[in-house]
């Protein structure tokens with residue numbers, strides 16, 4: 001069994017003459033919560049678009065749980081769960097209907113979907129909300145329901161792109177804590193963010209800036225005991 005849930009080696013991506021990603025390499029070890037930290041425009045969403053095959057990666061190599069994305073796209077994508085930056089549940093349907101739709105896309109039978117829906121809603125702390133219309137949920141609950149949907153096909157790794165955007169402080173903390181808790185149960189997470197206080201010393205960390213990885217490793221090893229914000233500003237040369 002490969003050690004890394006996600007491995008990216010020497011991946012670049014251009015939009016015309018603009019180099020959005022330059023020779024990016026990173027790994028998400030199995031069971032880790034790894035933060036992908038970068039300011040707006042750093043290249044986080046572009047990287048996620050390559051991992052999900054919205055864009056074709058023409059250079060380098062991307063492996064999901066040991067499956068090469070170019071040579072075995074079906075096997076690689078089956079092991080990937082995604083929570084997009086913008087909300088993507090159908091607000092007019094119930095949570096259960098949203099889960100059914102996503103499960104059907106993954107070829108999961110109706111009977112199996114019922115069991116899994118109960119399981120994933122318990123994991124995100126929304127056991128009583130299956131029959132509720134998405135539009136009747138709070139912002140934080142909607143985010144948690146999106147995570148439930150991303151888990152329904154039992155992926156090995158979750159990609160979360162700024163999953164706390166628009167949430168209040170309490171809901172934000174709940175969504176981060178929930179994701180960290182999932183990693184303790186064996187799912188790995190790549191958590192794209194620009195918010196330093198979502199990251200803990202024991203988390204994995206990748207600092208992406210202007211399309212380049214400036215540092216990666218355990219957060220406390222990258223910061224060497226210094227404050228993360230100061231480390232980030234020093235590495236990127238950005239003003240406070």
Ligand SMILES: Nc1ncnc2c1ncn2[C@@H]1O[C@H](COP(=O)(O)OP(=O)(O)OP(=O)(O)O)[C@@H](O)[C@H]1O
Nearest residue numbers: 015018020038039040041042043044045046047162
């Ligand atoms: N389709 C596109 N065409 C041209 N340039 C693009 C395109 N998509 C992104 N870019 C540029 O690539 C760079 C990286 O953008 P990206 O959206 O990946 O950053 P990000 O780190 O996700 O930022 P944000 O948090 O604002 O989403 C930016 O300079 C952006 O303007």
